[in-house]
Amino acid sequence: MLKDKNQERTSLEKLGEFGLIDHLTKNFEIKHKSTVKGIGDDAAVFNHSDKTVLTTDLLIEGVHFDLSYMPLKHLGYKAVMVNLSDVYAMNATATQITVSLAVSNRFPLEALEELYAGIALAAKVFNVDLIGGDTTSSTSGMLISITAIGEAKEKKITYRDGAKPNDLLVVSGDLGAAYMGLQVLEREKEVFKVNPNNQPDLSPYSYIVERQLKPEARKDIVELLKDLEVQPTAMIDISDGLSSEILHLCKNSKVGCNLFEEKIPLDPTVISSCEEFNVDSTMVALSGGEDYELLFTITQNDFDKIKGNPSLTVIGHMADESEGAHLVTRGNTKIELTAQGWNSFKNND
Numbered sequence: 001m002l003k004d005k006n007q008e009r010t011s012l013e014k015l016g017e018f019g020l021i022d023h024l025t026k027n028f029e030i031k032h033k034s035t036v037k038g039i040g041d042d043a044a045v046f047n048h049s050d051k052t053v054l055t056t057d058l059l060i061e062g063v064h065f066d067l068s069y070m071p072l073k074h075l076g077y078k079a080v081m082v083n084l085s086d087v088y089a090m091n092a093t094a095t096q097i098t099v100s101l102a103v104s105n106r107f108p109l110e111a112l113e114e115l116y117a118g119i120a121l122a123a124k125v126f127n128v129d130l131i132g133g134d135t136t137s138s139t140s141g142m143l144i145s146i147t148a149i150g151e152a153k154e155k156k157i158t159y160r161d162g163a164k165p166n167d168l169l170v171v172s173g174d175l176g177a178a179y180m181g182l183q184v185l186e187r188e189k190e191v192f193k194v195n196p197n198n199q200p201d202l203s204p205y206s207y208i209v210e211r212q213l214k215p216e217a218r219k220d221i222v223e224l225l226k227d228l229e230v231q232p233t234a235m236i237d238i239s240d241g242l243s244s245e246i247l248h249l250c251k252n253s254k255v256g257c258n259l260f261e262e263k264i265p266l267d268p269t270v271i272s273s274c275e276e277f278n279v280d281s282t283m284v285a286l287s288g289g290e291d292y293e294l295l296f297t298i299t300q301n302d303f304d305k306i307k308g309n310p311s312l313t314v315i316g317h318m319a320d321e322s323e324g325a326h327l328v329t330r331g332n333t334k335i336e337l338t339a340q341g342w343n344s345f346k347n348n349d
Contacts (some may be wrong), residue, residue, distance in 0.1 A: 009061050009108035032095050035129045046096055046131065048151040055086035061141035068192075069185045072111055074213045076118025076309045077146075082239070083148035084126055084217040085292040089237035090159075091222055092152035097123065100145040102138035115144075119296065126219055156231070158296065163234035163253035167297040169316040170232075170306065172221045174265040175242055176281060179288025180273045181199055181205065181212030207269045215292045221311065222294075228305045235296035243286040244339040245295050249318075253297075256323035259316040259337065262330050286327070287340040 036045040059065060059079055067075075068108070080097060087094040099119060103112065123130055128148070188200040195334065202209050218237075234253050236245045250257050264285050274281040297318055298306070306312050316328075325337040 010110060011105075011108060016342050030129050031127060032129050034095055034199055035131055042288055043118040043132070046149065048095070050151045051092075051154050051157055053090045053092045053150045053152060053157070055083055057082050057086070057146060059146075061143065063154035066185075066189070067142070070213060072114035073118040073121075075323060076115040076120075077122045077214055079144045080117075080119055080122035080126070080128075080148075080219045081215050081292060083146045084122075084128070084219070085215075085237040085239065085294075087148050087150035088217055088219055088222045089235050089294060090152065091156055091225070091235060093222070094126060094128050094148055094150040094217075094219070095145065096129045096326055098131060098147045098149075099133040100135070101133070102136045102143040104138045104140055104142070125219065128203065153267040155335075156226075158232045158235040160234050160236055160249055161254075162232075163228060163249055163255050163297040163318050164299075165255055165318055165320050167233050167299055167318045168303060168314050169246070169257060169259065169295070169297055169318060170312050171242070171265065171293055171295050171315050172218050172236070172311055172313075173199055173291070173293040174267045174270070174295045175238065175285035175291050176270045176274075176288045177211035177267055178269050178290035178292075179206045179212075179230070179284050180277070181208035181210070182290070183277055184209055184273065185212065204219075205269065205273065207267060212290065215290065217292055218294045224309070224311060228309075230298055230302045230305050232296035236296050238291045238293045241287040241340065242291075242295070243327075243337045244289075244317040246337060247339050249295070249297065250321075250325045254317070254321050256319035256321050257316055257325040257337070258319055258323075258334075259326070260326055260328045263313060263315040265313045265315075278304060282327075283291060283340075286337075 032046075034046050034048050036047050057079075059075075061067060065075055065078075079099075083097065084094045101112070103145075119130070122128075161275070184202065184205045188202070191198055191200065234249050236248055238245050244258075246257055246259060249255075261282050264282060264284060266281055270284065271281050274284055303314070306314075325339055326334040328334055
């Protein structure tokens with residue numbers, strides 16, 4: 001949890017709940033005019049002139065993160081990214097967040113300062129206001145709940161149900177890196193258990209490890225689409241794996257889909273690490289999850305606006321609902337898509 005076992009530890013009991021909140025949030029500044037009242041009252045007050053979007057996520061130690069290799073600053077940053085990604089998936093602008101935290105007495109104040117340093121960095125980089133939250137005790141481990149709030153013009157909000165047959169399926173960035181980064185970290189954790197003196201060399205895996213520990217929500221893609229004057233017909237973020245998200249779009253839009261294996265964007269580090277771990281790179285992209293890229297559909301008329309853009313890849317097209325959702329392999333064989341990504345209610349080991 002903390003690298004230096006001998007450094008000073010300040011018990012949370014000394015501060016109490018309100019003292020802790022004051023201490024952790026004292027350096028957060030309000031940046032948005034829409035934030036009327038932030039931390040310091042019974043409730044926050046904000047005033048959006050457009051439509052308001054809201055999303056929340058719960059992260060639990062031992063289920064969603066492992067502090068044996070997840071630095072607390074990275075965890076704070078990532079916890080914010082998970083929520084902002086959902087706001088951007090609505091084609092909206094994130095403006096405020098709330099942070100609620102439950103921790104056991106094994107965490108000193110210095111640990112929570114690290115966590116909030118990550119939250120503060122995310123708030124600064126992505127220009128969102130921290131406007132409230134809660135802290136309480138936990139009988140075991142750490143629990144983080146973050147709510148993100150955003151705004152968008154009504155005609156710009158993008159839902160999951162607007163895709164039509166023949167719409168193009170587009171994804172930002174590349175896929176599978178976060179999952180492979182997790183495999184590297186889990187492997188090194190097991191090596192460390194056997195030999196605590198072993199110091200892993202993660203430099204060959206820096207890209208995929210960073211994608212797992214410090215993902216970046218794709219605010220830039222929302223801004224890019226606006227600049228290109230492209231209005232997605234449906235959109236979702238990739239948190240549970242590409243196949244799961246495609247099936248969500250198909251179900252909500254009542255369409256089918258043809259996804260082309262050869263078009264799935266993969267970083268060379270992902271391909272090489274898949275070979276090292278003897279796993280199929282296509283399956284990693286389909287089922288890995290935690291990429292936090294944006295997956296969306298556009299009309300064919302908008303293709304010329306996005307073609308050649310290095311941040312976007314057309315990976316397929318939507319079809320009639322009766323056709324179902326399929327992966328078209330490099331050998332031109334159609335395989336039915338199934339959801340094999342993250343499911344929090346089953347064992348995902």
